[in-house]
Amino acid sequence: MNRIRVADGQIFAFSPNLQPVAASGPGEVFEVECQDSCGGQIRTEADLLSKIDLDHVNGATGPVEIVGALPGDTLRVRVLDLRVGKVGYMGIEPKLGVLGDRVTAAKTRILPVRGGFARFSQDVRLPVQPHIGTIGVATAGETLSTFYPGDHGGNLDTREIRAGNTLYLPVFQPGAMLAMGDVHALMADGEVCVTGIEIDGVVRLRTDLLPEVHLKRPVVETRGAWIVLASAPDLDAAARLATSDAVDLLARGRGMDWEDAYMLASLVCDLRISQDVDPHRTCKMIIPKEYLPRLPGMAAPARTRRPTRAAPRRGRR
């Protein structure tokens, strides 16, 4: 299986012009090694968020060219597996996080992770639920540090981007240029203190291209729902975008009047918060599949197309 290592390449900004360090054909299974969000700068409780180089956080391994991806396509990323390392960290820091104004001094905690549990303290062991914090593609035009979430993905900090679920990203540039990092062993909605359990990990994934599906922003598919993600400078703006996208999907996907979809969303689609701590905030709206079995344009089975470079080894399809 193809495996992309941190040493192969890492980016600290998503931009329109990314040079691939590897390539993958649609349908191929590959693995990506991810550093923790601080790239290993925090090893002990004496290593504080205040002392690290904040210009080099959220390094994303890649980018990986998805062979044949063209602007306007949707890139489907199935997260098949996510294995995390043996030790993670958390940190707080004045001015960071939802309560940054109440934090008087930086503090770091080191959390051993073993057997599916993280040890927070002597008496608190937490079952882990690893997810990918930062994952995205080349942007339409802007250059955004990997600390930012956006329409291209990036630092979405959405805990549903985990093994067993599927992420859909709009493709803005040829080859998509997928990169990822910033794995968390655990995080609640909001990520209020500014970190989850930050840890390194290895993601196994498979991508497909959906040329007939057109998205403005990332969507996560779980077994039971579509989770529409939107990021903006504040929660209010992010909530509005997520709601607007979800209502549009519901209206188009069900062939309903927009007004009726808006009312139905008010009854069955939860508007929630992915994270409230990154430079832009991310909200999510959850559309249960019983009201939207598939995304608009998705009725036709996914097809791989335009493979212009041979994929070295093909995984199961």
Add this chain to the structure above:
Amino acid sequence: MNRIRVADGQIFAFSPNLQPVAASGPGEVFEVECQDSCGGQIRTEADLLSKIDLDHVNGATGPVEIVGALPGDTLRVRVLDLRVGKVGYMGIEPKLGVLGDRVTAAKTRILPVRGGFARFSQDVRLPVQPHIGTIGVATAGETLSTFYPGDHGGNLDTREIRAGNTLYLPVFQPGAMLAMGDVHALMADGEVCVTGIEIDGVVRLRTDLLPEVHLKRPVVETRGAWIVLASAPDLDAAARLATSDAVDLLARGRGMDWEDAYMLASLVCDLRISQDVDPHRTCKMIIPKEYLPRLPGMAAPARTRRPTRAAPRRGRR
């Protein structure tokens, strides 16, 4: 059983000086009849939100004096039962709701409710989950229309305020002065279109006083969690307040350093949205009971005290 009817009294603002229309002793079971949020002004799909008197929405039946309640107490309201009427409505209106700027004309839908389901359309039947939209007590000082949520409760539009769950409200004035209305048969987190299924209903409840518990704002208890509610002019401010309160409760309740409680909350306490459409927004932070078995001050069993007026009929305790 004591039953308070709309005709007994209804308020359209929560203020410090409310005159009771009934009284209930702690531990007593009583029922409160609630009008829908528009007080029956919307009966057909020709009745639009734009045509009703918006100064008389969310009429709250009561207030009920809780005998013996003193400022600084916590009022515990166990919602024992909530039965809704046979027909509800939803409405949208330009400028109202998360997507008010996309609404070009007001629209009303009438939804029959029968056998636990609401009929949204020919092909969409929705299982109802009734909750109380507006419930609160006399305020500390300000006068707020019943359209507003706040520290006193009010238009919290939090779907967990439902039968089987318990609401805790800070008491600001002698007798607490509990009033409620604005029942919904169903609503998702966010209530994005500005209404749930608005309907009349009858609430059965029992109150207790917890003099040793001190809350700044409302908290809901479910079987598995404490849900800390906070309302503010925008989502960002509401999210910050809810997080701050929840971290304080976690720190005090567990005897943890505040910094550690802040980090633990980032891992296990979901920060979510109750409603994003009322004049002030309401966020909630969910503290699983495994990390906080009881609210600080709650260790001692609840006691009734200072009964200064005889309760006419006592329910089960």
